[in-house]
Amino acid sequence: MPTVEFSPAIQATTPDGKRVNLSPRSGLQLMGACVWAIISPPANIKGALTAEKGSNPQSVEGWALIDTGAATTAVDESVCQKLGVAPTGEIQMGHAGGSAKRLCYPIQIVFPQMPMPPLTCPSAASVDLAGGSQNYVLLVGRDLLAGMRLVYNGPMGRIEISV
Amino acid sequence: MFEKEQAYFQAHREEWLKTVRGKYALIRGEECIGFYDTDLKAYNEGVQQFGSPPFLIKRVLEEDEKLNIPALQFGLLHAHS
Numbered sequence: 001m002p003t004v005e006f007s008p009a010i011q012a013t014t015p016d017g018k019r020v021n022l023s024p025r026s027g028l029q030l031m032g033a034c035v036w037a038i039i040s041p042p043a044n045i046k047g048a049l050t051a052e053k054g055s056n057p058q059s060v061e062g063w064a065l066i067d068t069g070a071a072t073t074a075v076d077e078s079v080c081q082k083l084g085v086a087p088t089g090e091i092q093m094g095h096a097g098g099s100a101k102r103l104c105y106p107i108q109i110v111f112p113q114m115p116m117p118p119l120t121c122p123s124a125a126s127v128d129l130a131g132g133s134q135n136y137v138l139l140v141g142r143d144l145l146a147g148m149r150l151v152y153n154g155p156m157g158r159i160e161i162s163v
Numbered sequence: 164m165f166e167k168e169q170a171y172f173q174a175h176r177e178e179w180l181k182t183v184r185g186k187y188a189l190i191r192g193e194e195c196i197g198f199y200d201t202d203l204k205a206y207n208e209g210v211q212q213f214g215s216p217p218f219l220i221k222r223v224l225e226e227d228e229k230l231n232i233p234a235l236q237f238g239l240l241h242a243h244s
Binding site for chain 1: 164165169202203205206207209210214215216217218219220221227228229230231232233234235
């Protein structure tokens with residue numbers, strides 16, 4: 001199993017307005033366990049989407065937060081709109097005030113730094129991630145983590161993923 | 164979205180629980196295309212049949228699945244530092 005190491009390079013602003021590079025340890029603490037992800041429509045519907053819309057479907061790139069608390073992978077709603085994919089399901093999702101119905105969409109995920117083929121999620125739940133201060137595009141849940149070995153190496157300021 | 168499909172699923176849930184519990188149903192309109200071991204197999208069959216979604220993929224269980232993501236449930240991702 002090849003292992004890939006990720007160490008987020010983060011800058012912060014000091015009280016006197018200077019931009020400084022954080023140490024890997026502080027960067028990891030601030031950002032959490034993140035990897036860069038490219039999200040696109042699954043390969044087997046790209047042709048149909050192109051024919052339907054008259055242009056190639058978009059991809060969206062951004063940070064994916066590895067969330068061991070999430071049972072399944074969830075994607076930001078605005079990403080699904082940009083991809084132009086139609087839903088494959090709906091799911092009740094719990095929130096602080098109760099629960100709400102969310103649509104699920106088919107997506108393809110590529111982690112460009114990881115030596116693995118594209119992953120197809122047939123029904124990723126759409127959620128509101130972009131409203132947060134860190135603008136994640138994806139939460140990597142335990143359904144994807146089931147195929148990976150993950151080490152959170154706090155002292156070294158990195159995560160290590162084997163696939 | 165999926166009003167017809169959900170109503171169709173609901174009308175057949177009890178019957179399906181006896182024979183295909185835990186499998187993923189692929190439904191479009193008021194027609195069940197089939198039952199599959201994984202959601203990916205259901206999805207691929209849906210694409211083969213219809214070209215692209217929308218179609219409903221839903222697991223045959225006693226109750227609908229509910230997604231809990233604590234980071235969202237408790238507003239942690241939207242908290243401001």
